[in-house]
Amino acid sequence: MHTPRPARGDPVIAFFLTFFLSLFVYLILTAGSGNVGFWSVSELTAGVALSLMTAAIARKFLCRAGNYRMANPLRFLLIPVYVIGPFFLEVIKANLDVAYRVITMRIRPGIIRVSSDLKSDLGIFMLANSITLTPGTITVDIDEKTHDLYIHNINVGAGDEDKPVIPDYELFSISDLPKWIRRIAE
Amino acid sequence: MISEWIIVAFLSIGITFNALGVIGLLRFPDLYTRMHATTKATTFGSVFTSLAVIVYAISLYLNTIDPQFIVLGIHSLVAAMALAFTNAVGSHAIARAAHRSGILPAPAVIDRLKEAGQ
Numbered sequence: 528m529h530t531p532r533p534a535r536g537d538p539v540i541a542f543f544l545t546f547f548l549s550l551f552v553y554l555i556l557t558a559g560s561g562n563v564g565f566w567s568v569s570e571l572t573a574g575v576a577l578s579l580m581t582a583a584i585a586r587k588f589l590c591r592a593g594n595y596r597m598a599n600p601l602r603f604l605l606i607p608v609y610v611i612g613p614f615f616l617e618v619i620k621a622n623l624d625v626a627y628r629v630i631t632m633r634i635r636p637g638i639i640r641v642s643s644d645l646k647s648d649l650g651i652f653m654l655a656n657s658i659t660l661t662p663g664t665i666t667v668d669i670d671e672k673t674h675d676l677y678i679h680n681i682n683v684g685a686g687d688e689d690k691p692v693i694p695d696y697e698l699f700s701i702s703d704l705p706k707w708i709r710r711i712a713e
Numbered sequence: 714m715i716s717e718w719i720i721v722a723f724l725s726i727g728i729t730f731n732a733l734g735v736i737g738l739l740r741f742p743d744l745y746t747r748m749h750a751t752t753k754a755t756t757f758g759s760v761f762t763s764l765a766v767i768v769y770a771i772s773l774y775l776n777t778i779d780p781q782f783i784v785l786g787i788h789s790l791v792a793a794m795a796l797a798f799t800n801a802v803g804s805h806a807i808a809r810a811a812h813r814s815g816i817l818p819a820p821a822v823i824d825r826l827k828e829a830g831q
Contacts, residue, residue, distance in 0.1 A: 559784040637823040662753035688823035
């Protein structure tokens with residue numbers, strides 16, 4: 528059985544980070560409920576109380592890795608820039624590509640092995656999800672030791688089936704998404 | 714009104730990609746290629762229909778200054794973000810479960826995962 532690792536790092540910092548994150552989500556969901564800013568007094572009180580409870584319960588899970596790199600605003604404010612900018616362009620291009628393949632049926636499906644330089648769990652998570660959200664590629668499995676990803680590609684490039692491992696940046700043609708993810712998560 | 718034209722454009726893009734997703738589901742040969750069509754194209758389409766709702770809410774708010782339209786816009790934005798996250802995790806889970814239970818990609822030029830024996 529897999530037992531969760533004990534939380535490292537300072538529990539007080541973990542508590543406050545979880546508190547502010549859950550309060551932020553609650554305030555987004557209840558915006559427009561009253562006239563203190565956009566919120567009513569009862570919603571603000573309930574939000575603070577619920578966030579305190581959430582932080583007490585969930586701080587061990589949110590900050591399990593024990594480092595607070597993502598609390599740096601330069602890093603988490605880069606995520607919307609990444610999603611709206613290079614990632615969205617890549618998704619549009621891949622969607623048009625899949626639409627073309629739906630109509631013409633010119634497909635060469637296959638599962639390829641992709642290596643990545645990213646080391647942290649969050650970096651691999653963001654890369655795998657970016658690959659899955661880009662149409663035409665699905666992350667099927669991950670090698671836990673080497674962090675290699677097994678990716679089902681709807682159109683394996685000519686000659687790619689002979690290479691044992693493909694570097695991650697070759698999957699994306701417009702912008703270098705692994706470089707962006709390294710800037711955000713590592 | 715320029716906002717009506719933007720709404721019509723977003724809705725057309727969204728419905729076009731959703732329709733392409735359905736056509737892909739009918740035409741593609743095996744589970745993995747069908748997942749490309751259904752999960753990704755429909756997510757892209759649904760994100761664009763959500764964007765149309767957001768533009769509609771913003772234009773109504775600018776006309777009426779009624780906070781209920783802020784609620785409409787923000788909730789559509791949250792729905793689009795939740796859709797993107799759950800789509801990525803869910804389709805990865807389906808693909809992994811399928812490969813582990815022995816459903817291999819039927820026309821495939823290469824299957825490195827089967828060779829690795831996981």
